[in-house]
Amino acid sequence: MSARGPYRLSRAAAGEPVEFRFDGTTLRGMEGDTVASALLANGVRVVSRSFKFHRPRGIFSAGLEEPNAIVQLHSGVHAVPGVRAPLAPLTPGLEVASKIGWPSRSRDLLRIIDLCHPVFAAGFYNKTFTWPSWHLYEGAIRKLAGLGHAPTGPDPDRYETCHAHCDVLVVGGGAAGITAATAAANAGKRVMLVEQESEFGADASELRATARTTLLTRTMAVIYYDHDLVVLVQTESASPGGPGQLRRTGRPRERLWLVRAGKVVLATGAIEQPLIFSNNDRPGIMLAGAARKYLHRHAVAPGRTVVVATNNDSAYAVARELREAGVNVTTLVDSRATAPEKLIAALKAAGVPVQLGAMPVDTAGFAALKSVSVGQLRGKDGIHNTHSLSCDALLVSGGWSPTLHLFAQAGGKLAFSEGTRTFEPVAPHASIEIVGRAAAAQSGTCGPRLSPVGNTARQWLDLRHDVTVADIELSVRENFTAIEHVKRYTTLGMSMDQGKVGQAPATEAIAKVRNVEAAQLPHTTFRPPFVPVTLGAMVGRAVGEFFAPSRVTTLYEVQARQGGLFDEFSGWRRAAAFPRKGETPATAIHREVKLVREGVGLYDASPLGKIELIGPDALDFADRFYINNLLTLRPGRVRYGIMLRETGVIFDDGTVTILDDDRVLLTTTSGGAGRVTQWLEEWLQCEWPDARVVVAPVTEQWATVALTGQHARTILQRLKPACEVSNEHFPHLGFRATQLLGSEARLYRVSFSGELTYEINVPAHNGPQLWSALLEEGHEFGIEPYGIEALLHLRMEKGFLHVGVDTDGTTVPDDVGFGKPAATKQRHYVGKRSLSLSDNVRADRLQLVGLAGEGLTAMPAGSHLRLPDSGQPTDGWITSAGICSTDGKPVALALLAAGRSQTNRVVTVHDEGRVIGTAHVVSPCFYDPTGARMNA
């Protein structure tokens, strides 16, 4: 085998051979090759099988529009499916697979589908595979379609996201783009010039990368958002060490740029369109412009005997240049009746005859093209003098369609032009300038593009999705006539194509079938992104530890040293439990519950939300949000409160304390501090801007330690706080601003466990000191830390509400036993008016109840409940559950239809569709119902 490949022309520049594997066969390309050029150079004609009919297909283009050569690169964790071969740089040892065809792409038994093609018309799948469910067939159909394989493990490479700003963003690094970028840079503008290839397409020596000029190659503009935000994807150059090696350098494999541009210049060029005739999909048929690119960039010939078919001027140069490179170009066929004399003369001089007013009508061959039948056009719909031309490559040019996908994404309007037979802008866009071939894709008019004769079931409009002219005919017959309906019925231009190849011919075909002018038809929506974007590029570094922000308290490290088992709770990393050696988390939680009930424990409650309202109207402002009356609150006292949305639904709960004359401190749920702050700000800024109050969140300013259990007071007294902490002077629901351990402290007498508790707040940086001091002073009482799982169990036993767990997006105060304060508060508060809505006072609303299990070892949270003789699929569900620490029986809180009126009734408990036992409906408090312990 030649190191250059049998189709490599002798004029190829010297370059190192590069070995790679295609479907298990070792081949050689050259340095600088793409996978497509290397396959062409090796004479590989069939590179894949088609999506639906498994027809053999070859390389059709030389760019991002490639519909056939979609290959898989690498394998295992490095696997990359769905790569367009013309865009994949060839690297040593590269594994390339076609991923379609059974048992192989060259001998594909599934070709039987093509032989039965009349059965598999457009809409066949949608009409056939619906019973009993599409999903029954989906796996097999996807496998047949050869969509490739996802990587088998986590992606080893890095992906990055960057923001950029510029005055002028130029998309396309050809001559027009470089000219525009140079002019903008010379005018002192901040410029970004991006080019999809590895090199600019023209001389860019006048442009230098500076702080004000950014030059990016291997970069594709893929999405144009509102306000001129353009998304680019930049691919790093291939790493010599292969996939995964870039990570070692810290550099990303791909970088997603979010560019905010003052103005966007589209120098995006144009995409060549095909000619439509019978069997226009055989391997060896290629766009003429692609052949030119392979010739000049890679010195690869498309075949040994070449016919060129065109409807415009551009292919003349291709034929001449191939001929000059020594390729046997036998004929150029032009569908126009006339062509510029100069072009014809130049070709004739090169020894290539020109046939005017003719076009291909059919081809022969299977795995490779053997000949093309060319007929002379007569009138609008006639062909005569058909004759066959032997060839192994047919280069087609159906005109050039300007690449205006970004323009369309930005809201620019396009319309079909009868002259150029492509879609062109109807009106300018305020932020976009179009230059170069994107502005004027071709000179002169185009000739006929669709063969007037032939089997329309073999005339391919969309090679990627196997859509034919016959499919269009069927779609229109079935009354799917609008262009968007045709697209959906036939899959024309879907997926990665989005109107790149075949949009213009398809529009003509639809117009012809509908017997209207093509100019009357719109185009389908060019959906972003312009080309497929990897999930890696979209996600960037938001994976693993950076998937979401994680918050820790100043007590994190000290708890970690004490064996804390951390987990995520409402965005905070908190100790779920402190398992001892040999303990499971469950046994640790059980021990910690017992510790608090019988001794004393220590808990990091720092994430508890803390918000100060400051100003003369602070208390009045707070009172507007709670169902509880705050105007009777006295300094030194704490009041529990529930906050509602306007709908009356419970939004958050916490406490309210008066710090001084114009300062009120609210506490919220741990996960609710941010949203409550925003809620208060919204009302303050939008509804009550004259209120003399500000909102100051202070959650992180304070470390909060809950000292809980019967010995809590004794231990606190030993730390000598500057206030009296006896029950007489500091009763339950009391508050003291004091000094402790030489620092400012705020003490709460509140309890979420049902036991005597002091919540001690000190400046956050003093938190570890407080924690250590409490452990030291509590040592003789057996004090130990306990985690959030134990706390949640303690509060469940006590029947304390956990907003977001025991409530959902419909729960109003009466549903959870707070109907009385909500109804008796005279003053208006947010949500009050909604509480009287008919739906909020329905007798059968879900209400919070307790459940005492019978014959059950446990009642899983989430289990559904059914009442005896219920006609409903469910009458409620368990919101939180556990084993009661006092009697060892399963207990739960639940939301049950008309729950309070069901007391003492028996419900069945359903877990994952089966009955697991029964439970009695009881009061939602299983521990110390009089509150004696927390009031002690």
Add this chain to the structure above:
Amino acid sequence: MLSRVMEYSALVRVQSWARRDLTIPPETANVLRTEWPLQAGAVARGRADVICIGPTDWLVVARSDLPEHELLQTLAAAFHGGSFCATALSSALARIRIEGGHGRALLSKACALDTQSADLAPGRAPRTLVAGLPVIIHCLAESSFECIVPLSYADYLMAWLGDAAAEFEPT
């Protein structure tokens, strides 16, 4: 180069409830020996740095010679009877220093602000989202920045920026 600023600084948030007719008490300029900035992102340097983070919102960053309690007392005296109030946040906020020629490139990975614009010139301190977190970026010099971030996020942000800076490290 990334580093956590460990040296003590009193941090106090100043807010005003006068949303319509804001009048800066003249005493404030005297006590901090600087004019009170009124444009969001502006910084006034005096006895402390006063960063304007909103129309009626400021962050005062003192140096080590001005402890928190003294700063609070000073401000309280200056604000007495007016619409202003001060809240101590010295324990609530952390500071992360970014130094070096790649500082702006690093920030462009983390936030949508134009890092080359006057918004982030030396002496400016815009409040924005950095790595999705609420952060004030105080530009101290052309290649020196201080990110003021809620304390609970500081470890995460340090790790995030450290990972993002990997490509700027010499290999």
